[in-house]
Amino acid sequence: MMMTSEELGVVAPFRLKPWFSERVWGRRDLRPWYEETGTTELVGEAWLTGPQCIVETGDLEGRTLASLAKELGGEFPLLVKLLFPNEKLSVQVHPDDAQAQAAGEARGKTECWYVLEAEKGAAVALGLKDGVTTKDVEGSIAAGTMEDLLQWVPVSVGDMLFVDAGTVHAIGPGVVLLETQQTSDITYRLYDYGRPRELHLEQGLKVIKTKTTAGKVAPRAMDGFTRLIEQKYFIVDRFDMGKMEERRVSIAGRGCFVGLKGKVAVITPGDEAELVPGQAVVIPPEHGEVIVEAESDASFVRCVAP
Template identity: 25%
Template sequence: MKNILYPIKFTPILKDKIWGGQKLKTLLNKTSDLPNIGESWEISDVEGDTSVVANGALKGQTLKQIQETYKEDLIGLQNYRVFGNKFPLLIKFIDAKQDLSIQLHPNDELAAKRHNSFGKTEMWYVMQADEGSNLIVGFNQKMDAETYLSHLENKTLTEILNFDKVKVGDTYFIEVGRVHAIGAGVVVAEIQQTSDITYRVYDWDRVDDEGNERELHNDLAIDAIDFEMEDNFRVSYEKAKNQSNKMVSCPYFTTSYLDVDSTLKKENNHDSFLIYMCVEGEAQITTDSGTETIKKGETILLPAAVKNYEITSENAKLLEVYV
């Protein structure tokens, strides 16, 4: 059974969003007629949005089907013991033409109790940023519930939020309970737990085409905000060529940065699948079953049973992810 597994690509699931734009088409070559493409779900096992294989012998099968078939050969033995037939990560590219809502995500305990879901720890890698664009992460001062609620009620929430100007390569680790938003003009690669649970606390008073405001979740959010968090969300990392440079390592995922301009012989020593997101250039990934090309804006899943492989490129920047 192992030898059928190969580097797997999936058909992107594109999401129309009130704040979305066209950069996922123009920069990342996604194909869609949607007017405001906000997100491309690259690998997803979210209920109702399960990825479908786009290449090779498994083409047309869903991620859920192949996980049920290949189990630990697909995701690793320990991962299979923990997650069973639920794929643990949701992988996205996001284009914010307008500011996203101010939001946060619940932890595992709250998400399980309220939504029968995982929590939503995530990270962002900035792929493109217009001049002067921002990410909103955390508060710009020590914060408590009383002060926060006062600003929320008076519509002065932005006065207490931390705005960071960003450039390509900037990386942020967004833990559960941290207030955040992607600002207008930014394209990010996002790696997160498999969860679609978001608590929206402020949406800039905007309305949709029919004049309706989007739902806010302030009653749920107040219990989920962690007011004690340190300002440790900016990720510093090495950028040494032709090796994996660790960026983020947490209980839910480990992500490294690869700047490849030769051929790397790689061995998967992790009891896990590997995911590669191409954030610049293109690369070839070669295994015993053949070679797959991955271009900017594409994502590939390397099953856990594939232990030895090569990455070849003249100009690729990749994010490498495992659990």
């Protein structure tokens, strides 16, 4: 008789319930990703692996991801979200690890965005135009002209964009993005188009890098999957499967699967968790490999901290 993960003394893969973050630039209707959000307010982000996300499958049902930190080898290293901007997001910048730690934070914030939906003309801002200085940025904030200093990049479905710490950035409306980032919510807001929200100019101007490596990343065909991005803090791969297809998927590091299309069973000895679009299944580190089986045509991404 096959033993369960619990009997083997390991934590089985488990699915998390998204946590919805209200934002002034968000939407009320997040369909087809989510039928309901539990609020009538504008929702900008669905946190899929946030510390407050609740387990909704298996023996750990009802626990928060934060409460499982010890069993998972410490704080989960990646914060994965879906972003739903209905208006422009504020112009922001994030510190790197050293800058964040000097300010008393655990770590900085490097991130990437995978474009799941994009209307015609959708764009994001990634970095400053050539020759722009921090002094120019400071002056443009006061003058209300900061948008003119940004490098705006058109985006389409399937684009992957890298946003390293120190990059001045913003997201325009008309997109749905899958964001994978270091587990940190440290954000310095530089400019907000006149909206009455707090700015963090002193902190933000200190961490701006006028030259970064932010930009689009070309996908790479691998053995059975597509590598979307490989960086110091995360590797993101996409898997596309046919009806009733089964395969073994390795996961070298701490990470999760995120459903994009269809339903996929994530199977380990004696346990199974269903992966659905817009939700994450966390794969505890002791599972170096799992079996995945698609009920119908399906797609998911593997997000791993190397």
